[in-house]
Structures are given as C-alpha cells and as structure tokens.
Amino acid sequence: MVDVRYDIAFRLYPYEKVPDQDLPPKRHPVVIVGGGPIGMALALDLGRKGTPVLVLDDHEGVGQGSRAICFAKRTLEIADRLGAGQAMVDKGVVWNVGKVFHGDDQVFEFNLQPEGGHKNPAFINLQQPYFEKFIVDEIRKAQDDGAPIEIRGCNAVTGLTPAADHVVLTVETPDGHYQVEADWLVACDGARSPLRDMMRLSFDGRVFEDNFLIADVKMTADFPTERWFWFEPPFKDSGQSALLHKQPDDIWRIDFQLGWDIDRAEELKEENVRARVDAMLGEGVAYTLEWTSIYTFQCRRMQAFRHDRVFFAGDAAHQVSPFGARGANSGIQDADNLAWKLDLVIRGLAPERLLDSYSEERVHGADENILNSTRATDFLTPKSEMSQIFRNAVLALAREHAFARPLVNSGRLSMPCVYDGLSLNGPDLLDGPKRTRVGAPAVDAPLGESHLLDHLPEGFTLLCIDASAPDLEAVDGVSLTHLNLSAEGNPLLADRYLGDAEGAVYLLRPDQHVVARWPAVSADEVRAAMQTALGKDVGCP
C-alpha cells in the first residue's frame, strides 16, 4: 500500500508496473526521490545532459493547491535554460505594483519596475501545479528526443541502506515492494523529508508560533493586478496581517495571519473562511473558494546538504517562511547547482569533491534566505512590546517620509544568490560591474532582437566582449564554448559586463555563474580557473 497524502491536480505519471519489480535490484546512476518542482527540474537538467536519471514519486502526479505562487526572474531564467520558461511566463501573471496598508490607510506604493534589457519579468505569479506541469511537459519532450529520464509514480521509498559506493532503496508500490540501487541519491522529498528521518539527520532552526490561513478565491471582480499587503488590517477578525495577490485563471491568493492559539478545524470551516474573505472584499462580491489551507512555518536547514552518496535539495534541505518567495525559488537554484556537478562527476570528468561544493554553495544560499525571511517575519510579527512600537513607528513615518519606506519589510523578494568568496571561484581581475562579479549568475542583456542568456551554450562558456580569447576548446576533457560579442552600440551590455573596461573575458559555469573574469587572458589562466571550478584546485581541501 502507498499512502495517499494529497489530491492530484494533474495525473501526469500514473503507476505502471515495471519489469525491475520482479528482478534483482538494478543499479541506477542517479535516483531522485520526490517529483516536486525541484526533483523534476533536476531530472530534466540531468536527462538533457544525457545522464540517466530515475524519479520515484509516491503520488501519480502534481498535488493540488496553489502553494508556491511567486516565481522570480532567476527561476524563470533557469527554466528557460531547461526549455520550460516560456510556458510559465505565458501562463503567469506579471505584476510590478505593490501597495502597503496599515489599518485603513495606504502607507505607500512601490513599483518593481523591472529595468530594460531582460527577457524575463522580475516576478510572475503562477500556481505551483502549473509550474510543475510545465517542467514535466518538458521532460516528456526530452524523453521523445532520447533523454534518459524515467518517472515512476506511486513508488514510495520506505527504506534506505547505505553501502560502500551506492545506496539501496526499498520501494513500496501497489504491487508490493522491490529494491533499487543508486550510485547517487537526491532527496527532494519536501520539508518533512522521510529520507532525512531515515538517515537520522537533524533539521534545526527557529519555530515561529503563528498560523496563516490561505484562501484561494475565484472571482471576476475588478481588482488591479497588484500585491496588496495590510499590517493590522481593518477588516473584521483578519488577524495581524493580510495579503491579496492575483494568480492566473481569475484566482486570488488571500493570506490571513491568525496567531498561535487557534482551532484549525474550526478556522477551516467554509463559513468561517467566507466570513473573513467577505469582510476583506466587501459585501456583494461573488466568489468561489478554490483551495484553503492553514500553515505554520519554521526557518531551519540541515548542517550539510551532502551526506556521502546522498544529497538533499529544496525544502528537504532548508525551510524558510513564505515571505519573500524564497522556498521554491531557492530550491530551483539547488537543482541548477547540483545538476552539472553530478553530471561531470558521473562522467569521470571531475573529482568527487566537486560535489562538496554543492553543499558549500547552497548552504550559503540557504543562510541568506533564512536571514532575510527571519527579518521579514520579525517585522510582520513583532516579538516584544518594543519591537511592536518600532514597527508601528516605521509604518507611521513611511506615510509621510520616503526614508522610512525601505525599512518596511513585508518580505524581501528573492534575488539570485551570489557565491561570494567560495571554493569554486577563480580570479576577478576586471575592474568591472559589481553585479557580474565572480560568483554571481550571468545578468541578462539585450542582443539584437534576442537576449544574452538565450545565446549561452550548455556547459562552460568563455564569453568574450570586445576582447580576444586564447584558442582553448576544452580543459581536461570538459569542453569550453566561446561566445564572442561586441558591446559597440549595446550600452546595456557594456553597462552590465564592462563598466569602464574596454573589453572583458568571462568564464561561466554550466549554471551560468561567473567563475572568473579578466580584461585579457591567456590559455593557462583560463585552464587554471576552469580547474578550480571543477574542484581540482590543489588549494581546495
């Protein structure tokens, strides 16, 4: 028996018995447990690179409920690299304007006003089931093109035994259990990660004593496509804060902060949810309730995201509050980070210790997200009388004075992580723009009718802008593709990659992060930087 934990929105991978279930355990290079957005993105990335991957999911498709709804530009860029980005942007709701209220009064209004020259918007709102479906759609296309990806639905992992150079999994199915061997295992099995428990690994952090009620309502009312956030909302029984945000299909996400001592079952009764929503939307607004849920949250992470042959990614590895949209967005960066490293190690092109940098870099990312999300939570739910006084002082001043508005924190929206000062970084010898420094992900820029990121090839790239590069097409068997551009007549490209320099050479990793940059460079220097990025640097432990 496989437990059904939730209802399915899209039944994308129905259970099918496979011959392996009646055979001795078969060895797989990579097994991913959990077919959520992170597991599927990782499977797609590995499969596109030609590395065989097996996904085991204990359900037969994508779960219901909007859950993560805010997807950031970096996530869309990663999805674009995987071929799934356009479908997300086409379906998603693009928004820029946010309004912050305190009680009845508007405190201020902001506009994310995305700067020009990027293919993707700063944010889209899209229900998580769509996000997941678009990735699985792309997996199906990749499979048709021969990508070695296999998804097994209704396959629940119930046991894990580490061996010297692999792990053995026990998998429960409607036809009984069988075993699978994995050279490498990636746990993408969510915040309650059963695999983490099976390995008796801790997941420590801070618990926030608060409950949030989500109500997704469907209505055709004429609210603008804006993010509205209330501190101490004026409508009846709405708690300490509330949020109204638009999703596709005329669905609106409404969040109410209910406090700690509540009766969950009582609060989730339709008439009680409706009473709150009615008070917020006003009398006479017709709507249907699409999905409701009450959640609590914690800010915590595992000590390390690699444990020998097992990796943890997404919510299984780290959990944050929802303020700032840093859950799914950071998980996608985990997948982006791990895929190329695992691929190169499996092919024997990089040493195993390259895999330790996954933990180093993504722990760095998780700490940044936990810090931001904890600060937002402290502003939203002041923990002492004095923090409440300061919070309300900020809100009072923000109405009149611009200086106080940056202090208002209703969530600092997810920005791409920069791997400042970490092991895989090479030299930064260009006196160039800060945003494209070593460790940062490449920043998009216009290129004629298209955009820079669309032109970046798979794998390592030597990006030469008004500079010549040494004749070097591979380092230790890992290929290096050249992309030669000119910033002449392209001020945005110059602004983002050259600054005051006349030309520049950038070495980019397969996940588009900058390894090193120079005003001019020799073959030896590029080779050395690439070896550092492959985890071969002798200075590296």
Add this chain to the structure above:
Amino acid sequence: MPLNLEPNIPDPDGFYDLLLAAHQGLSKDESDALNARLILVLANHIGDVDVLREALTAACNRSE
C-alpha cells in the same frame, strides 16, 4: 567620522526643553511611539552604520 560624544549642542537647556515639551501631555504609549519615531528620524539623518553601531554601544554601556 567617529561618534561625537563631546558636547555638541550649543544650547543644552533649550534642547532639553524642546524634548520634554514634545512629550508634554502624552500618555506612556504615545511617548513610546514618539521616541521610536524620533530615533528612526535621527538614525536616518546620521546614516553611517558605523556611527550608529557606536551610538548603540554607547547607549547600552551606560552606568547607572
């Protein structure tokens, strides 16, 4: 510029008067809120985070 802990207000008594006058007739809650707003306004004016950190240290290390 380091935090100035030497006398810097030309008319100390006049300033003290202004401060108390602003709180005149306020309840404890209103005064607390006023103080918080005042701290935020002044902190923004100073802007320099090193000076602010020094000021916080100076305020925390008071002898009573």
